[in-house]
Amino acid sequence: MSFRRGVVRQSKFRHVFAQAWKAEHCLDDVRVSRVTWDSPLCAVNPKFVAVIIEAGGGGAFLVVPITKSGRIDQSCPTVCGHAAPVLDIQWSPHDDNVIASASEDCTVKVWQIPDGGLTSPMTEALVTLEGHNKRVGILAWHPSAFNILLTAGCDNVMCVWNVDTGELVYQISNAHPDLIYSVSWNKDGSAVCTVCKDKALRVIDPRRGTVLKVREKVHDGTRPMRAVFLSDGKILTTGFSRMSERQLALWDTKDLTEPMAVQEMDTSNGVLLPFYDPDTNMVYLCGKGDCTIRYFEVTDESPYVHFLSLYSSKEPQRGAGFLCKRGVDVNKCEIARFYKLHERKVEPISMTVPRKSDLFQGDLYPDTAGLEPALLADEWISGQDSSPLLVSLSGGYAAPPSKHRDTLRGKPKISSQDSGTGGATLSSGNAAAPPTCTPTSVSKETEEEMPQTRVATRDTDGNADRPRREEDMLTELLAEMKALRAVVLAQNQRIELLERQLARIEDGDV
Incomplete structure (x- = not known):
């Protein structure tokens, strides 16, 4: 099937061209993982590049500042706390220092990367999430709710976690009869779409555990598929035809009877990400x-999915990371950037719209999702939905100080759960009580937040130890002030959320 039409279609992205960065700006000697799992193996945000790498006796991934280039020394510190190979990594959309990793050791771990990168190997995670019985290969952060993470494992189970508390809040164990290939949230985080080894596309309400829509045999081929929710609610899938041709298809969730568009590409074996x-x-x-x-x-005019161009190089890619819009160079009309994984190299590739003007091109850069979450975890769990809060890219993006950035500072250590139960199971739309995940230790920061009454010690003469008593009183006052500030901050966040909701109601958006 030809991608081109007889009439030239008007589009500002028709001439987008891709350009690989020069060799001196690449990362060299990166031992990219050889794990046989169809994940991108790479995750990028405006601060860091993370790559799953080969590691003896466990699982590890490399994290380096996005500005770093050149050779990566073999002694470069890594994140290496998993007991088996890492299969997927994903940066939090609301904190550029927080990354989640999924592993063959059946756990998901969440890590806090210090500004500037690692100075020593990182083995202790902020939170360890244990609820899957088999290896975990899929991670998906909620697009607008803070600290909500969805995971899917080879046990055909999806779990939704509140990362802040380490709680398993929903578990969907009966929606998929076979291996889950991919999971994607919709724009406001009210639903997810999945594709499974049974060749079916499903739209699922994760809070009720109910399948809202299903389409059998999205692609006829037996090889793995992928699905992604588009911002207008449509779903784009990739897979294989019965003749093993790679396909792309567009689906309207209002009617999954027939695809809106299908395009066939070639007969290569590689899964299209x-x-x-x-x-x-x-x-x-x-x-x-x-x-x-x-x-x-993708547009609203037939044939809906319009082929623009392709970037071709001599070396095949082992995987790729996709930089969010906050990280691109708006001064060079860069609209996307990939980090292509070679066998031992990471190569940035910029997608650019050719423009002569040096001024900010507003039509290329509509407001994009910022770091600030629209909802807190408890608000989403209670049933609220919201699209991501948007920020302008005019003049480039600078991250504002976040009101939520310290939420993960407590570092709870989640206790082991019975792998046979794996937590709460959803059935008939009702959730059983989720498993209790009690911290096995209280962090120093958490201790400081709890006002404590201290008793002044006395010396052998029966006199109060005044310096110690004054120090204890000062510590107590500081702790109480810190706790009160936290209460005020939480109330301010609640007020801001209510004001935003009120504004949306007044504007007729609700």
Whole structure:
């Protein structure tokens, strides 16, 4: 099937071109993981590049500042707390220092990376999430609710966690009869779409555990598929035809009877990983083992999915990381950036719209999702939904000081759970009580927040130890002040949320 039409379609992205960065700006001697799992193996945000690497006797991934280039020394510290290979890594959309990792050791760990990168190997995670009985290969952070993380494992189970508390808040164990290939949240985080080894596409309400929509045989081929929710509620899937041709399909969730569009590409074996940019409505398809990256624009006019161009190179990619819009160079009209994984190299590739003007091109950069979450975890769990809060990229992006940034500072250590139960199970739309995850230790910061009454010690003459007593009183006052500040901050956050909701009601958005 030809991608081109007889009439030239008007689009500001029609001439997007890809350009690999020069060799001196690449990362060299990176031992990219050889794990046989169809994940991107790489995650990027405006601060860091993370790559799953080969590690003897466990699982590890490399984290380096995004500005770093050149050779990575073998002694470079890594995040190496897993007991088996790491299968997936994902940065939090609301904190550029927080990353989650999923592993063959059946656990998910959440890590806090210090500004500037690692100075020593990191083995202690902020939180360890234990609820899967088999290896965990899929991670998906909620797009707008703070600290909500969805995981999917080879036990055909999906879990939704409150990372702040380490709680398993929902477990969906009866929706998929076979291996889950991919999971994607919709724009406001009220639903997820999944594709499974049974070839079905499902739209699921994660809070009720109910399947809202299902379409059998999205692609006829037996090889793995992928699905991604688009911002307008449609779903784009990649897979294989009965003749093993790679396909792309667009689906309207209101009617999954027939696809809105199907395009066939080639007969390569590599799974097509879709990377979606909601700001431009462009989809980039990056096949594992391919030498090409194809990109398309999705519109409301037939044939809906418009082929734009492809980037081709001599070396195949082992995986790729996709930089969020906050990290691109708006001064160079860069609308997307990939970090292509070679066997021992990480190569940035910029997608650029050719423009002569040096002024900010507002039509290329609509407001994009910022770091500030629209909801707190408890608000989403209680039933609220909200699209991500947007920020302007005019003049480049600078992260504001976050009101929520310290939420993970307590470092709870989650106690082991019975792997046979794995936590709460959803059935008939009702959730059983989630498992209790009690911290086995209280962090120093948490101790400081709890006002404590201290008793002054006395010396042998029966006189009060005044310096010690004054120090204890000062410590107590500081702790109480810190606790009161936390209460005020929480109330301010609640007021801001209510004001935003009121504004949306007044604007007629609700």
